[in-house]
Amino acid sequence: MFLKYCLKDSVPVTGLCPQAGSYGVQDSLRRGFSSVKNELLPSHPLELSEKNFQLNQDKMNFNTLRNIQGLHAPLKLQMEYRAARQIQRLPFLPSSNLALDTLRGSDDSIGFEDILNDPVQSEMMGDPHIMTEYKLGVL
């Protein structure tokens, strides 16, 4: 039943390739083993649309802004977003992303991403050494 829904709507396979590493092939060392059954189809029709929701919203907003105000408006905003995204704590610690939230306007709205599965209250943490090495490109 899920199969018919997903294949008919032509889900792009690139969106569902979490195992791809930096060379585009399956990265067993970092992401573990995979199976065709797990990777070909999303486990829930909403999984892909939720994963890309913020990206799609941003894309839509920037396109509208470009059509209304010209190319400079989204360029300037994207530059600010890029700068704000770089304000992070150490790789294995959760960052509040306050500047990014303020720019996006999501500092005065509450959604499911604030209530369910809050990264601040996550019980698992990546190994600090491995994560720093990965961030610095040494791994």
Next chain:
Amino acid sequence: IMATVSVCQYHRGGFSFENCKRNALLEADINKLGFSSPAARKTGTTICGVVYKDGVVLGADTRATEGMVVADKNCSKIHYISPNVYCCGAGTAADTEMTTQIISSNLELHSLSTGRLPRVATANRMLKQMLFRYQGYIGAALVLGGVDSTGPQLYSIYPHGSTDKLPYVTMGSGSLAAMAVFEDRYRPNMEEEEAKRLVRDAIAAGIFNDLGSGSNIDLCVITKGKVDYLRPHDVANKKGVRTGNYRYKHGTTDDTTHHTLTCFFPL
């Protein structure tokens, strides 16, 4: 190696779809083993609303069901959104509860940011955008009503995100029974008492003719500057009082012999 697996995945909040495949497998196998999967608590309901001369009257029954069993005999289905906006919810109980609470928080933040009393149309827009985003998987059918600077307004919102702005709406499993009463007796610009009676009768029609609705009738009358939350407005189904008693009166049995036993309990 275990640690390296979690290096690249950024942990983000929101819904997690990790268990969906497992659940699908369980669904397929569980019937073979003779069990049944747990049913979500629904509010198989009658909710309705009507616009009258000075404002809006919202009504709801108070039964929550879990499959074929009544889970809650007196649950509250009229949720607070803002001081001048209330919302009745039908469908999955948890979904309506969480959706209305999230929208209520968002509306509060929004009204703090604008400095004005929130509008019903704002709540409507927020609800429809959220429900459409989740493509109907959030099973919340809502009747949203309130009075703001543009006057009294009533909206019905379906789980997939479509909305209608109407003078009288009904939702839930008992909606047809309630709508029959509305279609018969509704007229524009009613007085408050007449509107309350109409909503009470519509909910009563749903309670008595639909298995998914029952117990009491709650009413919420919203006018400019005043909200009357009448819970319960009408106890349509009172639980019966036991007429007889099977207890034996004291002294029914005589005690003919006495034995005394002293027990010691060392502490």
